Amino acid sequence: SQQGEEDPQALSIQEGENATMNCSYKTSINNLQWYRQNSGRGLVHLILIRSNEREKHSGRLRVTLDTSKKSSSLLITASRAADTASYFCATLRGANNLFFGTGTRLTVIP
Amino acid sequence: DAGITQSPRYKITETGRQVTLMCHQTWSHSYMFWYRQDLGHGLRLIYYSAAADITDKGEVPDGYVVSRSKTENFPLTLESATRSQTSVYFCASRQEGRETQYFGPGTRLLVL
Numbered sequence A: 001s002q003q004g005e006e007d008p009q010a011l012s013i014q015e016g017e018n019a020t021m022n023c024s025y026k027t028s029i030n031n032l033q034w035y036r037q038n039s040g041r042g043l044v045h046l047i048l049i050r051s052n053e054r055e056k057h058s059g060r061l062r063v064t065l066d067t068s069k070k071s072s073s074l075l076i077t078a079s080r081a082a083d084t085a086s087y088f089c090a091t092l093r094g095a096n097n098l099f100f101g102t103g104t105r106l107t108v109i110p
Numbered sequence B: 001d002a003g004i005t006q007s008p009r010y011k012i013t014e015t016g017r018q019v020t021l022m023c024h025q026t027w028s029h030s031y032m033f034w035y036r037q038d039l040g041h042g043l044r045l046i047y048y049s050a051a052a053d054i055t056d057k058g059e060v061p062d063g064y065v066v067s068r069s070k071t072e073n074f075p076l077t078l079e080s081a082t083r084s085q086t087s088v089y090f091c092a093s094r095q096e097g098r099e100t101q102y103f104g105p106g107t108r109l110l111v112l
Helices: none
Strands: A004-007 A010-014 A019-025 A031-037 A043-050 A055-058 A061-066 A071-076 A085-093 A097-100 A104-109 B004-007 B010-013 B019-025 B031-038 B042-051 B054-057 B064-066 B076-078 B087-094 B107-111
Touching: A004 A085, A010 A019, A019 A031, A019 A085, A019 A104, A031 A061, A031 A071, A043 A055, A043 A061, A043 A071, A071 A085, A085 B042, A097 B042, B004 B087, B010 B019, B019 B031, B019 B087, B019 B107, B042 B064
Parallel strands: A010 A104, B010 B107
Antiparallel strands: A004 A019, A019 A071, A031 A043, A031 A085, A055 A061, A061 A071, A085 A097, A085 A104, B004 B019, B019 B076, B031 B042, B031 B087, B042 B054, B064 B076, B087 B107
């Protein structure tokens, strides 16, 4: 069973708009990570936020974490067509078990 | 620098056959992982390895066997393939003490 669930399952926006994806999880975590997967490719790590952090930035990415609600959000600002991909949250339980959600499929329309 | 590679990229096999998926990484990462990706399930961990000759089960290990005789290689074997093992398989690796995993391009396996 998944540890994380993303919402929405699919999102379509115009280039230049912001995209927000949400992730909910069920148990205590050490950290939460976001990955991107382009069609037919492997996953690429985007950003990691630790359980004692509330917000983190990396370029056009902003991640928040609310451990009381067991939820996280990924914001991509000023989206580009190249951001079209599936985005997954993953939670680390223990030292090695990384549990992935089912992903949000983002389409950015030029 | 090749990074992490998987072979074959595509494989069609029949029920009951043995098939081995290969994973090779050039970073000397101590940890390696095998995941399967299915619609509606995201990625699920099959097996992982902390070092050569050290392996452990993940979330969905049944029907799979792994070995790790060399740090750089982590083959995944389906001893008797079943249709339910039709999936996309991803290998990943990470450094000791780091939390980011690096993924290979995947192997698409179809079991007829």
